Amino acid sequence: MEFSVLKKDRSSEARAGKLQLAHGTVETPIFMPVGTQGTVKTLSPAELEDIGAQIILGNTYHLYLRPGQDLIKQAGGLHKFMNWHRPILTDSGGYQVFSLAELRRIREEGVTFQSHLDGSYHDFSPESVVYTQRCLGSDIMMVLDECTPYPCSLKQAIDSNELTLRWSKRSLKAFQLTEPIYGYEQTIFAIVQGSTYKEVRQHSAKELVELEFPGYAIGGLSVGEPKDIMYEMTAVCTEILPREKPRYLMGVGKPEDIVEAIGLGVDMFDCVMPTRNGRKGTVFSRNGVLVVKNATFKNDFQPIDPECGCYTCQNFSRAYIRHLFKAEEILGMRLASLHNLHFYLELVTMAREAILADNYLNWKKEFLERYFAEEC
Amino acid sequence: MEFSVLKKDRSSEARAGKLQLAHGTVETPIFMPVGTQGTVKTLSPAELEDIGAQIILGNTYHLYLRPGQDLIKQAGGLHKFMNWHRPILTDSGGYQVFSLAELRRIREEGVTFQSHLDGSYHDFSPESVVYTQRCLGSDIMMVLDECTPYPCSLKQAIDSNELTLRWSKRSLKAFQLTEPIYGYEQTIFAIVQGSTYKEVRQHSAKELVELEFPGYAIGGLSVGEPKDIMYEMTAVCTEILPREKPRYLMGVGKPEDIVEAIGLGVDMFDCVMPTRNGRKGTVFSRNGVLVVKNATFKNDFQPIDPECGCYTCQNFSRAYIRHLFKAEEILGMRLASLHNLHFYLELVTMAREAILADNYLNWKKEFLERYFAEEC
Numbered sequence: 001m002e003f004s005v006l007k008k009d010r011s012s013e014a015r016a017g018k019l020q021l022a023h024g025t026v027e028t029p030i031f032m033p034v035g036t037q038g039t040v041k042t043l044s045p046a047e048l049e050d051i052g053a054q055i056i057l058g059n060t061y062h063l064y065l066r067p068g069q070d071l072i073k074q075a076g077g078l079h080k081f082m083n084w085h086r087p088i089l090t091d092s093g094g095y096q097v098f099s100l101a102e103l104r105r106i107r108e109e110g111v112t113f114q115s116h117l118d119g120s121y122h123d124f125s126p127e128s129v130v131y132t133q134r135c136l137g138s139d140i141m142m143v144l145d146e147c148t149p150y151p152c153s154l155k156q157a158i159d160s161n162e163l164t165l166r167w168s169k170r171s172l173k174a175f176q177l178t179e180p181i182y183g184y185e186q187t188i189f190a191i192v193q194g195s196t197y198k199e200v201r202q203h204s205a206k207e208l209v210e211l212e213f214p215g216y217a218i219g220g221l222s223v224g225e226p227k228d229i230m231y232e233m234t235a236v237c238t239e240i241l242p243r244e245k246p247r248y249l250m251g252v253g254k255p256e257d258i259v260e261a262i263g264l265g266v267d268m269f270d271c272v273m274p275t276r277n278g279r280k281g282t283v284f285s286r287n288g289v290l291v292v293k294n295a296t297f298k299n300d301f302q303p304i305d306p307e308c309g310c311y312t313c314q315n316f317s318r319a320y321i322r323h324l325f326k327a328e329e330i331l332g333m334r335l336a337s338l339h340n341l342h343f344y345l346e347l348v349t350m351a352r353e354a355i356l357a358d359n360y361l362n363w364k365k366e367f368l369e370r371y372f373a374e375e376c
Numbered sequence: 377m378e379f380s381v382l383k384k385d386r387s388s389e390a391r392a393g394k395l396q397l398a399h400g401t402v403e404t405p406i407f408m409p410v411g412t413q414g415t416v417k418t419l420s421p422a423e424l425e426d427i428g429a430q431i432i433l434g435n436t437y438h439l440y441l442r443p444g445q446d447l448i449k450q451a452g453g454l455h456k457f458m459n460w461h462r463p464i465l466t467d468s469g470g471y472q473v474f475s476l477a478e479l480r481r482i483r484e485e486g487v488t489f490q491s492h493l494d495g496s497y498h499d500f501s502p503e504s505v506v507y508t509q510r511c512l513g514s515d516i517m518m519v520l521d522e523c524t525p526y527p528c529s530l531k532q533a534i535d536s537n538e539l540t541l542r543w544s545k546r547s548l549k550a551f552q553l554t555e556p557i558y559g560y561e562q563t564i565f566a567i568v569q570g571s572t573y574k575e576v577r578q579h580s581a582k583e584l585v586e587l588e589f590p591g592y593a594i595g596g597l598s599v600g601e602p603k604d605i606m607y608e609m610t611a612v613c614t615e616i617l618p619r620e621k622p623r624y625l626m627g628v629g630k631p632e633d634i635v636e637a638i639g640l641g642v643d644m645f646d647c648v649m650p651t652r653n654g655r656k657g658t659v660f661s662r663n664g665v666l667v668v669k670n671a672t673f674k675n676d677f678q679p680i681d682p683e684c685g686c687y688t689c690q691n692f693s694r695a696y697i698r699h700l701f702k703a704e705e706i707l708g709m710r711l712a713s714l715h716n717l718h719f720y721l722e723l724v725t726m727a728r729e730a731i732l733a734d735n736y737l738n739w740k741k742e743f744l745e746r747y748f749a750e751e752c
Contacts (some may be wrong), residue, residue: 037703038696044707046687067674067699074675075695083691298443299450311422315459319451320414323443327413330706331420 001140001187001214003246009360013238013265016355019246021087021139022184023079026054028246028267029351031258031344032089034275037062038072038082041275042334043341045084051310051342052349055087055139057270060132061096065115065122069135077137077182089270090138092129092171092191094145095219095251106146108163126170130178130188137182142217143171145191150224157195161204164193172211189215189248192237196229205240216241217248218266222257231260238265255284255347255371259364262351269348274340279333281325284343288371292318292336293325310342311335377516377563377590379622385736389614389641392731395622397463397515398560399455402430404622404643405727407634407720408465410651413438414448414458417651418710419717421460427686427718428725431463431515433646436508437472441491441498445511453513453558465646466514468505468547470521470567471595471627482522484539502546506554506564513558518593519547521567526600533571537580540569548587565624567595568613572605581616592617593624594642598633607636614641631660631723631747635740638727645724650716655709657701660719664747668694668712669701686718687711 002020009015017028033040033048036059040048048056058078063069075081078088094111097104101113110125126144133141145164148157168190175188190213194200208216218237221230234249241247248268249261258269274284281293285305290297292304303313304321312321312335324332347367354363378396385391393404409416409424412435416424424432434454439445443457451457454464470487473480477489486501502520509517521540524533544566551564566589570576584592594613597606610625617623624644625637634645650660657669661681666673668680679689680697688697688711700708723743730739 037699037705039700039703039705039707042706042710044687044710045691062703066703067695071675071695071699075677075693081693081696081699083696299447301451311420315421317451317457319443319447320457320459323413323447323457324415327415327438327442329413329415330418330709331415333706334418334420334710 001185003215003244005243007356007358009355010358011361012263014262014351014355014360015265015267016352017246017267019267021055022186023085023087023139024054026087027352029262029348029355030054030268031348032057032268032270033341033344034059034270034272035082035084036272037066038078040341042279042330042337045082047311047338048084048341049086051338052345053086053341055089056084058088058090058136058138059093059096060090060129060136061093061100063090063136064093064132065117069132073135073181077135079137087139088136089140090133090136090142091250092133092142092144093124095147097124098147098149106163108166110144126167127174130171130174134178134181134186137180137184137186139186140215141175141186141188143168143188143190145193145219147220147223148193148195150196152195154197154200157193157197157200160195161193161200164191165204165207168208168211168213172213187214189213189217189246191217191219191250192241193220194233195220196225196233198233198236201233201236202240205237209240209242213245215246215248217250219250221249222252227257230257231264234261234266235264255344256368258344258347259351259367262348262355263360263364274344275337278337278340281332281336283336284340286370287373290318292321294322297322304339305343308339308342308346310339312339312342377561379591379620381619383732383734385731386734387737388639390638390727390731390736391641391643392728393622393643395643397431398562399461399463399515400430402463403728405638405724405731406430406644407724408433408644408646409717410435410646410648411458411460413442414454416717418655418706418713421458423714424460424717425462427714428721429462429717431465432460434464434466434512434514435469435472436466436505436512437469437476439466439512440469440508441493445508449511449557453511455513463515464512465516466509466512466518467626468509468518468520469500471523473500474523474525482539484542486520502543503550506547506550510554510557510562513556513560513562515562516591517551517562517564519544519564519566521569521595523596523599524569524571526572528571530573530576533569533573533576536571537569537576540567541580541583544584544589545587548589563590565589565591565593565622567593567626568617569596570609571596572601572609574609574612577609577612578616581613585616585618589621591622591624593626595626597625598628603633606633607640610637610642611640631720632744634720634723635727635743638724638731639736639740650720651713654713654716657708657712659712660716662746663749666694668697670698673698680715681719684715684718684722686715688715688718
């Protein structure tokens with residue numbers, strides 16, 4: 001992996017960079033569509049390429065349970081299995097073990113949990129999830145971490161973070177002691193935890209920086225805490241994380257969160273929002289959010305976003321897409337998901353251009369003003 | 377509309393033709409993907425064009441109920457509403473009134489029925505469905521007919537057919553007395569009924585031929601009768617229907633039915649099977665039918681049909697598609713539907729080539745032998 005910051009914005013911490021991975025180059029800041037079960041929901045890999053997706057995310061927890069790492073290994077890795085030839089980042093499964101699994105017991109060794117699919121018991125350890133991600137063959141692997149809920153006591157945050165730090169050391173060692181299975185390089189990122197406690201976050205970030213991971217994620221945010229705390233914690237982390245390494249804010253977020261976090265020096269994002277909201281008939285536009293299945297749009301023959309160049313907006317009206325949702329036709333979910341991901345990818349592209357033009361804060365202000373003007 | 381038979385097969389009744397419609401030329405024999413609610417389920421118009429769909433079907437009953445003919449008129453017709461620029465055939469709604477609607481009362485004037493969506497009452501008459509199809513703007517409209525169930529008594533078949541004949545005259549008159557709404561030509565086909573009674577079918581066909589409709593459909597088949605009766609009734613009709621006009625066998629069918637009916641002189645087909653089966657994980661191949669979600673295919677990294685050139689087969693394995701179905705991912709339904717329609721369209725293309733080469737019966741025999749060899 002090679003990462004270079006091409007340009008740092010003058011008036012903010014925003015940076016435009018380039019991340020060289022085994023399956024291609026990613027221009028940062030970037031949004032990564034979420035492909036939980038080996039598919040970005042409702043969309044084909046060809047469509048993802050068409051809208052300019054440069055890297056997607058896969059969920060280790062889901063793929064480990066189904067179809068399983070052995071099958072994906074037989075297929076020659078996740079890229080081949082799902083026919084996606086650009087980079088993939090896989091999470092460690094930690095977050096899903098804490099949010100989805102039925103029962104879980106955390107010990108020093110790792111975590112035992114029950115599958116949400118069939119109740120079967122499984123163990124994840126820092127070493128096992130590195131191996132699983134070797135089988136998946138992701139360009140970027142993530143360390144196993146413990147995710148604290150919000151709110152969470154200081155003691156809980158400290159104890160949990162210490163465990164995550166010990167697990168991170170073991171993860172790095174496992175990474176160094178194992179080889180890629182498919183002949184191309186994989187890399188691994190650590191995850192800063194510490195809940196909403198500044199000192200714990202700082203301690204976490206400093207310790208992880210000592211370990212010299214190739215990249216760093218900020219985890220445990222966007223879990224219910226107020227927005228200002230999310231931004232504050234993000235800033236606490238980015239202040240410490242090395243400027244020459246990529247920074248990834250996990251699970252974030254709304255368009256406004258992404259543009260704020262870019263201003264704080266974050267390079268990478270993922271979130272289910274564009275696809276999940278799309279499947280429910282909520283779409284994004286430069287003028288804010290539209291619930292396209294609402295009766296308001298019954299006779300509205302404009303595209304979702306008249307300025308948008310995506311396949312959906314170039315070819316279909318709000319009235320038609322509303323009809324598809326009312327009639328429960330899958331094409332509605334497809335068109336809305338495609339548009340929403342296109343919107344997110346265009347958002348980070350515009351942000352990047354603003355950074356390169358040394359104009360990030362002005363651009364952000366204009367974007368947010370229009371986005372919140374509510375004049376759809 | 378202009379139809380010409382380019383070539384009649386020497387050893388069968390099969391014909392290769394050309395059907396010129398307002399939105400383009402259709403090469404016959406042709407299969408029409410079914411787009412019930414203004415969308416061919418799970419697929420985009422761009423995908424349909426890619427697999428070579430030349431004409432699709434829309435259902436008047438469904439579109440009349442939702443989104444309604446007024447909305448489609450506001451949109452400038454069904455082509456614009458759904459962004460499909462090639463020909464569309466719409467049925468009259470008759471079949472759905474008899475198969476889907478909650479309650480129905482047939483009188484000379486027309487049929488009153490309750491919507492399967494909300495229980496509201498509606499009337500269809502031969503004249504009203506012509507008007508609805510003027511609003512839809514289909515290239516080919518169909519007359520309102522009464523569909524008899526199977527089995528059905530001779531008396532019921534005769535009475536029903538007489539009503540359909542009277543309705544057909546009224547339909548033609550309504551067609552002649554009304555103008556297209558969108559400036560391009562529409563045409564109208566009559567429907568031969570008569571259940572499984574040879575004499576009633578013959579009477580129906582002769583009477584309708586007298587009326588000089590631009591094209592003829594054969595309706596009321598593939599409703600549960602044995603296959604040999606379906607083929608026999610089809611032959612009874614095609615013997616009488618004028619050779620210089622297109623013939624459409626409604627709602628048929630399986631690949632083997634289509635190749636048989638082409639041999640009997642049918643030019644046009646529609647059926648939900650490729651899309652409906654696709655959504656359930658059943659796919660067609662030159663070697664027969666595959667239930668791709670079965671455990672047999674867990675580790676099968678071949679495409680559905682190794683000889684198929686569709687996007688699905690060029691890029692994805694049976695194992696991956698099976699995974700998508702097990703994980704209830706929409707992409708599985710999409711890939712299977714796309715492949716199945718591609719298979720049907722390739723089937724009629726191959727049939728056409730065989731006719732043009734004066735080799736239809738040999739080709740049909742080879743196709744069926746391999747298709748039923750069960751060696752997937």
